Amino acid sequence: MNNGHREQWASRIGFILAAAGSAVGLGNIWRFSYVAGEQGGAAFVFIYLIAILLIGYPLMVTEIAIGRKTQKNPIGAFKSLAPDTPWWIVGALGVLTAFVILSFYSVVAGWSLAYTFKAFGGFVPGLDYEGIFISHITDVYMPIFWHAAFMILTLVIIASGVVKGIQRWSKVLMPLLFAILLALVVRGLTLEGAGAGVAFYLTPDFTEISGETFLTALGQAFFTLSLGMGALITYGSYLSQKENVSDSAGWVVGMDTLVALLAGFAIFPAVFAIGFDPAGGVGLAFITLPAVFAEMPLGGLFGFLFFLLLTIAALTSAISLLEVVVAWLIDEKGWDRLKASMLMGLIIFVVGLPPTLGYSVLSGVTIFGMDILDTYDFLSGNILLPLGGLLTSIFAGYIWRAKSVIDEANNPKGKIVFGQWYGYVIQYLLPLAIGAVLIWGIISTFI
Ligand code: PHE
Numbered sequence: 242m243n244n245g246h247r248e249q250w251a252s253r254i255g256f257i258l259a260a261a262g263s264a265v266g267l268g269n270i271w272r273f274s275y276v277a278g279e280q281g282g283a284a285f286v287f288i289y290l291i292a293i294l295l296i297g298y299p300l301m302v303t304e305i306a307i308g309r310k311t312q313k314n315p316i317g318a319f320k321s322l323a324p325d326t327p328w329w330i331v332g333a334l335g336v337l338t339a340f341v342i343l344s345f346y347s348v349v350a351g352w353s354l355a356y357t358f359k360a361f362g363g364f365v366p367g368l369d370y371e372g373i374f375i376s377h378i379t380d381v382y383m384p385i386f387w388h389a390a391f392m393i394l395t396l397v398i399i400a401s402g403v404v405k406g407i408q409r410w411s412k413v414l415m416p417l418l419f420a421i422l423l424a425l426v427v428r429g430l431t432l433e434g435a436g437a438g439v440a441f442y443l444t445p446d447f448t449e450i451s452g453e454t455f456l457t458a459l460g461q462a463f464f465t466l467s468l469g470m471g472a473l474i475t476y477g478s479y480l481s482q483k484e485n486v487s488d489s490a491g492w493v494v495g496m497d498t499l500v501a502l503l504a505g506f507a508i509f510p511a512v513f514a515i516g517f518d519p520a521g522g523v524g525l526a527f528i529t530l531p532a533v534f535a536e537m538p539l540g541g542l543f544g545f546l547f548f549l550l551l552t553i554a555a556l557t558s559a560i561s562l563l564e565v566v567v568a569w570l571i572d573e574k575g576w577d578r579l580k581a582s583m584l585m586g587l588i589i590f591v592v593g594l595p596p597t598l599g600y601s602v603l604s605g606v607t608i609f610g611m612d613i614l615d616t617y618d619f620l621s622g623n624i625l626l627p628l629g630g631l632l633t634s635i636f637a638g639y640i641w642r643a644k645s646v647i648d649e650a651n652n653p654k655g656k657i658v659f660g661q662w663y664g665y666v667i668q669y670l671l672p673l674a675i676g677a678v679l680i681w682g683i684i685s686t687f688i
């Protein structure tokens with residue numbers, strides 16, 4: 242594959258679904274609900290939506306355009322657009338970020354995989370779902386087992402290649418996840434006491450927001466759209482010249498946002514109906530949703546299907562993370578796909594051991610008050626991704642130049658046309674907004 246024949250997505254729908262597969266994942270359900278809950282609900286959601294629209298969408302088009310133009314992995318892409326400059330470091334930062342994200346992402350995906358099996362006959366009314374979750378994560382061996390199982394699934398798919406591996410999986414399963422989420426929304430909203438959750442989710446209270454709220458909302462926008470670390474540069478590199486970039490990106494952003502908003506409607510009304518704490522942290526979805534399934538007819542079956550689909554959604558995101566690393570080894574170092582997938586899968590499994598053990602043997606370890614998994618999550622989502630996005634926007638606006646992005650984004654002609662306005666967005670709005678939120682957010686988080 243490194244002999245001049247780069248694989249390509251088989252169709253436009255193939256690319257959109259693969260990119261949506263990368264975007265839609267644990268970020269929409271697990272991470273979105275827990276950070277929105279911690280940051281006070283509606284005001285956070287409001288800032289998050291603005292970040293998606295003003296920053297996320299233009300940046301997504303930019304990343305896909307860089308990938309399609311160069312047909313390269315992130316490091317190779319920066320090298321080919323700015324040869325003999327240090328800009329390749331931005332690509333390298335992306336590869337590093339992929340390691341950090343995947344190593345804890347796989348741990349949480351492992352919880353989801355475990356819950357797929359727990360659902361069998363297990364989701365019945367009156368159980369202590371908080372206790373069940375805590376006893377799962379504080380066990381030493383089970384989380385390691387599921388983390389390993391998930392990493393093996395990921396590397397098997399990546400080893401089998403872009404079209405056969407990634408595209409096939411992304412196609413059928415997303416609509417099914419969507420359908421179950423809708424059923425959960427209906428059940429959640431009709432629970433007694435759901436109204437308080439709807440209010441929490443929809444009525445903003447701007448008196449509580451801080452720099453940390455802004456940083457978390459921006460970080461969540463990057464995380465959920467797979468931005469700031471080269472996943473979409475890599476996926477764009479497999480996109481044919483026949484497909485329009487700005488339209489395709491529009492679909493991806495739309496689908497991802499819809500799933501996140503629905504997940505909020507499935508989770509927050511139920512949180513209040515059960516009398517649970519919305520700021521409860523990483524366990525929020527894993528504690529609340531089983532309790533909702535318990536109140537549904539055939540709850541065990543739906544619960545099983547839901548966690549199965551959540552695991553698959555996580556898998557289509559995880560493969561986009563691993564693909565960044567593997568594509569770099571194949572393109573730049575001439576490695577064979579199988580060898581690159583196996584070795585990197587193993588390394589990421591090892592880097593994922595500390596967060597896996599962070600609730601059992603390493604539960605005493607905290608960094609700035611965060612446990613190990615929170616630390617990986619905070620570092621990647623709130624620091625590395627926005628930093629990557631900041632540097633990418635400076636690169637696109639001033640080095641590769643806005644005009645080149647506009648040409649690539651509009652080619653061939655599509656419905657959403659990128660005009661001059663994009664120049665202002667990429668040269669001023671993105672660097673200033675991301676830079677300001679990063680600095681203000683870091684200060685307000687740690688001081
Ligand atoms: N977007 C994915 C999610 O929401 C996570 C992800 C982040 C995937 C960065 C690739 C790159 O779950």
Ligand code: NA
Pocket residue numbers: 263264265266268269464465466467497
């Ligand atoms: Na997402």
